[in-house]
Amino acid sequence: MTDVLIVGAGPTGLTLACDLARRGVAVRVVDRSPQHPRSSRAKGPNPRSLEVLEDLGIVREVFDAGSAPLPMRKYRDGVPVADTDPYADCAPTPDAPYDRGRLIAQWRLEEILRDRLLSHGVRVTTGTEVVGLDQDEDGVTVSYADGSSAPARYVVGCDGAHSRVRKLLGIPFDGETDEEQVMVCGDVEITPGVLDRGIWHQWFDAGGAVMLCPVPGSSTGWWFQAGPERDPSGAPLAPSRDGFRRLFARHTRLPGDHLTEATLLSTYRVNVRMAQRFRAGRVFLAGDAAHVHAIAGGLGMNTGIQDSYNLGWKLAQVLRGRAEPGLLDTYEEERMPVAAWTLDTTSERLRATLEAIRRPGGGLDSAVTPETAGLDRGYRWSSLAAPGADGVLRSGDRAPDAxxxxxxxxxxxxxxxxxxxxxxxxxxxxxxxxxxxxxxxxxxxxxxxxxxxxxxxxxxxxxxxxxxxxxxxxxxxxxxxxxxxxxxxxxxxxxxxxxxxxxxxxxxxxxxxxxxxxxxxxxxxxxxxxxxxxxxxx
Known part of the structure; x- marks a missing residue:
């Protein structure tokens, strides 16, 4: 019998799988996609997630495949008006070796995590869709779309905002979707030499915006984010390559044909939602399956990675009989308040950014604060935090380096x-x-x-x-x-x-x-x- 079935092979699920596998837990990872996605999506791990990846033994690979965060150049009416480096005054300290995150395409980070998982003898199973969960006190019977079923002692849903696992459990996903806050996104190719690849370019005009950040490891690839084109009634149009070219030309004042390709197109709406529970019996939720929020501050993937880092060792201790099952209750106890904080913080950072871009020189740097590094997130309220007097460090805090x-x-x-x-x-x-x-x-x-x-x-x-x-x-x-x-x-x-x-x-x-x-x-x-x-x- 599989000890832990992980549904979803994004960074959240892969982090959990790596942590469990190194602890000798029999883990299986399934994903409904027929092949591993090539989307760059999330822009990379923050300092706290880098500490997690160091513990898993892959931080060097992440540094080699990525780049440092780039300075941001803000434009108005096609003219550069300000350059800002949000990390200019940051430096590593004895207790925190990573003073900034790392830019890396999500597909590349997932590839590194899959390679690490494979070194533990575990391979992700693609094209496998979970359609049913039937649990009792001994385990969970998992049903698949092909008609097969298999048992697992525990299941963790890491299958994103539209989580099938969460829906099968009947757990409400409370919150709201702002239909007015819409952005189109994609991976694009731009003619070499047209834009400086050492800069995150941001055009904010009265009639919209385009943001272009170079994807590390590519000579022509860029992350593209923009306000959508709209029809005469004001409704946003679906993203397309021609639409991206028009947006590119309108805001950069460069010929649209410099944008030579656009793939993995999507429309993003601001969703702020959290599951009412992160656990139902032997089934857990992590990452976007448990909480979604505004992208300001770059905390989405990072919060999921840290969910997994919290849950992995607890599952392993219980499965190996080294801790009582009640230890698993502390996952929701500890991570749900962090998720609630993340929803509030990212909503506030989005508000601050939308306010900043109304003025020439304002940009995405408004979303970057010391809190978004993730180094101050702890569990002082937890039943695992032993009580005692206040001091320079308290139980539940992140353990500092030295x-x-x-x-x-x-x-x-x-x-x-x-x-x-x-x-x-x-x-x-x-x-x-x-x-x-x-x-x-x-x-x-x-x-x-x-x-x-x-x-x-x-x-x-x-x-x-x-x-x-x-x-x-x-x-x-x-x-x-x-x-x-x-x-x-x-x-x-x-x-x-x-x-x-x-x-x-x-x-x-x-x-x-x-x-x-x-x-x-x-x-x-x-x-x-x-x-x-x-x-x-x-």
């Missing part, structure tokens, strides 16, 4: 390299944490990776005896990022969020908390109470 050195070899490394992989991580700051780390290893084996973090100036003999994986925090950046004193222990969840921070005297709480993530304890609000026994946490 440059360190291998305590045994002196080689430079980073906390993220310690976190990378399917395990739980326990950091111990100071010699007083040694027994806590030893007990964690003994109780949980390979499911937990323990790491001593030595302060600057730690005695050489102690450092040399630290054992493999110990880190030397020469510059104190790890301690600063985690607000750690001598004796602090930090539990990092498999999705690289802080689970618990225990100070001196709170180390028994570490072992009770680890039993929630990798044991028999029930992960509900009462199980988290008293975990730190008054000890300070970040």
């Amino acid at each position: 440059p360190c050195h291998d305590a045994a070899t002196g080689a430079p490394t980073r906390l993220f390299r310690t976190f990378a992989g399917p395990h739980i991580t326990v950091l111990g700051f100071g010699p007083a944490t040694q027994d806590t780390l030893r007990r964690a290893r003994a109780a949980h084996g390979e499911a937990v990776r323990t790491c001593r973090v030595f302060a600057a100036g730690a005695p050489g003999a102690e450092t040399a005896a630290a054992g493999p994986g110990a880190l030397h925090d020469r510059d104190g950046l790890a301690r600063a990022a985690y607000g750690a004193d001598a004796g602090t222990v930090v539990v990092i969840r498999p999705d690289n969020h802080v689970g618990l921070i225990a100070g001196a005297g709170g180390h028994d709480a570490v072992h009770r908390y680890l039993d929630v993530l990798d044991g028999a304890a029930q992960p509900d609000a009462t199980s988290a109470e008293g975990m730190v026994d008054g000890a300070p946490k970040g």
Whole structure:
């Protein structure tokens, strides 16, 4: 029997599949499309999604296939009026190695994810449409359009805004569609040399707009977005190659035949909707199947990737009998508030952008804010966030990175390299944490990776005896990022969020908390109470 059937092979479904497969879960991915789409659609991962892709082991491939975000040139009446680089003042920091996202065609990102999945022995099955779901306490019987059926222990619908899985479950998709906010989109080819490919070009005129962003990895390909042509009654016309040429010529003041090809044409309307539930028994929803919103800020694909990153380890722990089934309840508990925030934020960014483009020099940079990087999205409200005093870092927050050195070899490394992989991580700051780390290893084996973090100036003999994986925090950046004193222990969840921070005297709480993530304890609000026994946490 398949452990997890994933319906939909976009970035959301493929991220989940990669995460499950590396954890030894028997996963199957099906998609109704007869072949893998070639659309560029979403423009790429944001900084938080890059951290997820690094953990999955493919961030280098994404960097090689993509490009950095481009400066934006705004035009009025065909004349350049402003150049803006929304990331000009950004730089990596010790706790956040990615200060900006990466431009990459969605089809190329999906190709990279499929290759990674194939390295785990899993191949996507195309041309396979799910038409029925019948579940009981033991699993789900999945029916397909060809008349066949097969069992799975769990099903995850990653099949987009028109999700068949969501409809089969009868889950309402509440919200609204703004029929007036319409945009036509497509992938186009433009004569080489006509436009600078180092610029995201944006023409905003009183009568409409055209935006052209070069697709990385191509010498002639561009993302095309525009206000639609309209008929005499004001109704938007369907996109076409000739229509794109007319829009191109009208706004750029360049000959329309420079736009030589237009494919994957679509009409986009602003939809702001969220499923009433993200789970029905053994079936889950993720990505656009669970929530859709305005494209301003580029959070659509990224929110789906992070849905999967939250759900994957929880499914794996339950399937392997290492956690109680109640752990799965925390997926909806944690991700639904993030989805609601995303709907509100993208709607506000759309409003700000529409206001900005009314003025010469305004453009899509109005949609870019620090929040759209995704680095401040955490789960402080979660029943998996152990209670305690406020600090520089709190349970539920994204776990920060920090440059360190291998305590045994002196080689430079980073906390993220310690976190990378399917395990739980326990950091111990100071010699007083040694027994806590030893007990964690003994109780949980390979499911937990323990790491001593030595302060600057730690005695050489102690450092040399630290054992493999110990880190030397020469510059104190790890301690600063985690607000750690001598004796602090930090539990990092498999999705690289802080689970618990225990100070001196709170180390028994570490072992009770680890039993929630990798044991028999029930992960509900009462199980988290008293975990730190008054000890300070970040």
